[in-house]
Amino acid sequence: MGKKMNAFFRSEFFHNFVRSAGAVSGLLIVVFFLVMVLLGPAWTPQNPYDIASLDLMDAYKPPLWMEGGDPAFVLGTDEQGRDLLSAIVYGSRISLFIGVAVVLLSCVIGTFFGLIAGYFGGRIDSILMRVVDIQLSFPAMLVALFIMAAFGRGLGKLIVALTIVGWVLYARTVRGSVLVERNKEYVDAAKLIGLSPFPIIVRHVLPNVLTPLIVIATIHVGTVILTEATLSYLGVGVPVTEPSLGLLVKNGYDVLFSGLWWSSVFPGVFIMLLVFGINLLGDFLRDEFNPRLK
Amino acid sequence: MSEYLLEVKNLKTCFELFRGTVKAVDGVDFTLKTGEILGIVGESGGGKSVTGFSLLGLIDAPGRITGGEILFRGEDLLKKSEEEMRRIRGKEISMIFQDPMTSLNPLQTIGRQIDEMLALHTDLSSAGRRARILELLNEVGIPTPEDRLDCYPHQFSGGMRQRVVIAIALAANPRLIIADEPTTALDVTVQAQILKLMENLVKKFGSALILVTHDLAVVSEMTHRVVVMYCGKIVEEAPTAELIRAPRHPYTKGLLGSIPRITGVRTPRLPQIPGMAPHLFDLPKGCSFAPRCGYATERCREEVPAMRELSAGRRAACHNPVSTEKRTAGNG
Amino acid sequence: MDNRPESRDPEFLLEVSDLVQSFAQPRGILDRLAGKPQKVVHAVNGVSFAVRRGEVFSLVGESGCGKSTTARTIVRLLEPKSGSIVFDGEDISKFSASEMMPVRKKMQMIFQDPYASLNPRQRIKDIIMEPMLFHGIASGKDEAHEKMFRLLDIVGFRPEQADRYPHQFSGGQRQRIGIARALSTNPAFIVADEPVSALDVSIQAQVLNLMMDLRDEFTLSYLFIAHDLSVVRHVTERVGIMYLGFIVEQGDCDAIFGNPMHPYTKALLAAAPTLDRIVAAEPLKGDVPSPIMLPPGCPFANRCPQRRDLCTTTRPQLREHSGRIVACHFSGN
Known part of the structure; x- marks a missing residue:
């Protein structure tokens, strides 16, 4: 293990990483969010969705540095006396959870179908790729919106809807890589051993098509978080009992013009920061893993 | 000009x-x-x-x-x-x-x-x-x-x-x-x-x-x-016919020897240059070819050979160039 | 469906008869709607040859002549369109995947591209042990390890390199790893598809020498596919010259290289650059015809300096000529 770590710190990848300001800032932002979200309940002043801990007396408190700010509520409170910082931490947790869950599911499903389509070709390939083409010809947001409108709000439903929208990306990329790999001689060598398609796909093809997925998956987390925020803002995303950052923006927007600008603006800033960090990281990975740029 | x-x-x-x-x-x-x-x-x-x-x-x-x-x-x-x-x-x-x-x-x-x-x-x-x-x-x-x-x-x-x-x-x-x-x-x-x-x-x-x-x-x-x-250096230069007939640098000789011929007697084994070219990141201290060379001496491993004129129009970078008397194996 | 005599010569390890391979070119929807006929690439057009036990037999020719397709069909990476492939007394041309299993053990392949023929995500030891464990050649991990280290030693690696x-x-080095993988199932027959064409000259000699040493040590027979005539001459006992999916001349290697009979063989030998030629021959004119529209006569007719009318109309059959077979109407003259 120590040897491996050592090799990693001396690798070209690590060398380029520490010299890329964008990549390092991206990582710092993402790590900041992860720490905030994982340790959230331990340090936030309240659980914003435990009605018992709310006090209407605290409502309409502005951020700390403004006239009438309260040190207990650094970013102020909303109209129900909910601490905005706590709400953002819990909201980020939901946003990130949805992002990661959707990406993992999409990746598994997309890779599965991409492998099958690319390796076997023929009719299976034609059918699968037509499905992908059709789906890609609708705006992802529209498809998700339609699914959510039909099935109603819910965290699980939202994840399913976003996965249905997202898997095609992986399927298409994996299929493309498989088409290249399956014609390489090492796959012929595996066939000559006598291996049947399944072990060839799993042991020989799959490990060689994963690299581009790291890049796609990273950037996809950002996209999913944005889509989720939009859907929640439109009122078809997460339920009110589990508000994500997007829903916080929406809740804040309702009272924006009654002077509570902070309860809409701060969640928005956090969405922007999180997606920005993820994209910085994704851009770096893309540059590193794209052989054409080398 | x-x-x-x-x-x-x-x-x-x-x-x-x-x-x-x-x-x-x-x-x-x-x-x-x-x-x-x-x-x-x-x-x-x-x-x-x-x-x-x-x-x-x-x-x-x-x-x-x-x-x-x-x-x-x-x-x-x-x-x-x-x-x-x-x-x-x-x-x-x-x-x-x-x-x-x-x-x-x-x-x-x-x-x-x-x-x-x-x-x-x-x-x-x-x-x-x-x-x-x-x-x-x-x-x-x-x-x-x-x-x-x-x-x-x-x-x-x-x-x-x-x-x-x-x-x-x-x-x-x-x-x-x-x-x-x-x-x-x-x-x-x-x-x-x-x-x-x-x-x-x-x-x-x-x-x-x-x-x-x-x-x-x-x-x-x-x-x-x-x-x-x-390895990035010229080891030998000569008029083509002379180089093919009588290579002076051991690398040239080895290269010529390892090419199978389309005419003449078939040898059961091809003469081969042992080993492989060193990586350009870590070239040996002396002559780059020394580790693979049958003629290499202590000097070859220590000192990079300079290019020198052997005869009119022929030069080689070698401390011990192959003598011209002997023809390369497999030629003819 | 197969009218050749049942008695199969035990002297031969592999007998290929009338092998045909072709590929339909994919048609787009527009072509299909327009009713355009499907284009078919005729890659191998009735090739017959046999490899004796312990022998090296070579198929030589230029790119597109069908030599690699023939090889890949014999090892059943491709399904033959027709013809028979008798390996060790059995016609394997229509064997199912499970019937092929015991045959796979005895028949292995060395590939052309040392960069594409090894799985980049597998360690060397796993590359070599996978076939052994799959075919149960080693009874367990320990025995497989032992055999793997022995094979690595034979092809010139140190044990600690196995983890790389x-x-x-x-x-x-990769090509030698590919050779060790091919040997891991204790095969009797190895198809080597251009095994040294991607290598530097000095490394070529090393790999060829290794392959020839292994032939003696493991009593192997090789089907050697190559375009480089001097390499072929060096390793081969008998040779088949291919052109446009046909064998145009076949026989003893020394005899053919010493006295080529088919005009294409002559041209091929004359065109190969050599170190010691005084006067270069006049190069062959023109290009190889398209394998989609095979010429009705001799495949070589359009480039042949000795062409006559008969050649453009009638396809010459392989005929025996002083111990070898030649497909030319006028090879006697």
Whole structure:
């Protein structure tokens, strides 16, 4: 293990990483969010969705540095006396959870179908790729919106809807890589051993098509978080009992013009920061893993 | 002006990579006269292609020409601006690459691609250019050139494509042509056609040719003089026939010995050079070839051999050159 | 469906008869709607030859002549369109995947591209042990390890190199790893598809020598596919010259190289660059015809310096000529 770590710190990848300001800032932002979200309940002043801990007396408190700010509520409170910082931490947790869950599911499903389509070709390939083409010809947001409108709000439903929208990306990329790999001689060598398609796909093809997925998956987390925020803002995303950052923006927007600008603006800033960090990281990975740029 | 068309002095080209600096070309000297065909031979990593690209200033980052002079008609190409080099490329010096598919634009007809070259480097009128294109295509052996002008590269076979590339290279009547493995991607019967064609055209147009290749047999049939490269350095230079008959550097000798022959007695085992070329990141202290050399002594492992003249027109960088008495095994 | 005599010569390890391979070119929807006929590439057009036990037999020819397709069909990476492939007394041309299993053990392949033929994500030891464990040649991990180290030693590696990945090796080293993989199932027959054409000259000699040493040590027979005539001459006992999917001349290697009879063989030998030729021959004119529209006569007719009218109309059959077979109407003259 120590040897491996050592090799990693001396690798070209690590060398380029520490010299890329964008990549390092991206990582710092993402790590900041992860720490905030994982340790959230331990340090936030309240659980914003435990009605018992709310006090209407605290409502309409502005951020700390403004006239009438309260040190207990650094970013102020909303109209129900909910601490905005706590709400953002819990909201980020939901946003990130949805992002990661959707990406993992999409990746598994997309890779599965991409492998099958690319390796076997023929009719299976034609059918699968037509499905992908059709789906890609609708705006992802529209498809998700339609699914959510039909099935109603819910965290699980939202994840399913976003996965249905997202898997095609992986399927298409994996299929493309498989088409290249399956014609390489090492796959012929595996066939000559006598291996049947399944072990060839799993042991020989799959490990060689994963690299581009790291890049796609990273950037996809950002996209999913944005889509989720939009859907929640439109009122078809997460339920009110589990508000994500997007829903916080929406809740804040309702009272924006009654002077509570902070309860809409701060969640928005956090969405922007999180997606920005993820994209910085994704851009770096893309540059590193794209052989054409080398 | 000097008697040489091209004089390369102590050329050095380095690549700054993450793992360290690679001296791909390390102090290369050679000369070339008009009408001459020079072969640059070596195996992969020898530096032969980088030498060819360096002559035209076609070294991209992380590569860099770090020293030396390239005197072309008495003027140092390394002191020229990129703008001046662009005028020299194609007009004065042109290049033929290994893969004709990548040097032709797949989206343009071949007539258009030759025309572009002519328009850039000559002051012919449009009708004059068309006449010249037909003449060139005829010259490189493309039958019925009128019908071929509007064809795209993919409509040609590999050999025909390489003929088009040669036509483009010849379009502006350059004084020097650098051909980097021009026939490696082609079949032997087509290779024979292309080599013959290049030889005839060089003679006819009075230009000079540098043939960069790994194939000593091709070199022996085409060139007047040969430069053998190993690990970025020239190890031996000689008139072709002499080099083939009696190589002086042990590397050249080993290389010649390991080529199976198409005629003569079959030996049960091929003579082989043991081991493999050292990595350019960590070259040995003395002679780069010493670890694989049967003639190596303590001195070879300690001290880099300097290039020295062995006889008129022959030089080698070796402390213990092979004696001329003994002929190479398998020759005849 | 197969009318050849049942008695199969035990002298031969592999007998290929009338092998045909072709590929339909994919048609787009527009072509299909326009009713354009499907284009078919005729890659191998009735090839017959046999490999004796312990022999090296070579198929030589230029790119597109069908030599690699023939090889890949014999090892059943491709399904033959027709013809028979008798390996060790059994016609394997129609064997199912499970019937092929015991045959796979005896028949292995060495590939052309040392960079593409090893899985970049597998360690060297796993590359070599996978076939052994799959075919149960080693009874367990320990025995497999032992055999793997022995094979690595034979092809010239130190035991500690077994844990490395392919990218840590040079082209010649990778090719030797590919050879060790081919040997891991104790095969009797190895198809070597251009095994040295991607290697440097000095490394070529090493790999060829290794292959020939292994032939003696493991009593192997080789089907050697190559375009380089001098390499072929060096390793081969008997040779078949291919052109446009046909064998045009076949027989003893020394005899053919010493006195080629088919005009194509002559041209091929004359075109190969050599170190010691004084006068180069006039190169062959023209290009190989398209394998989609095979010429009705001799496949070589359009480039042949000795062409007569008969050649463009009638396809010559392989005929015996002083111990070898030649497909030319006028090879006697």
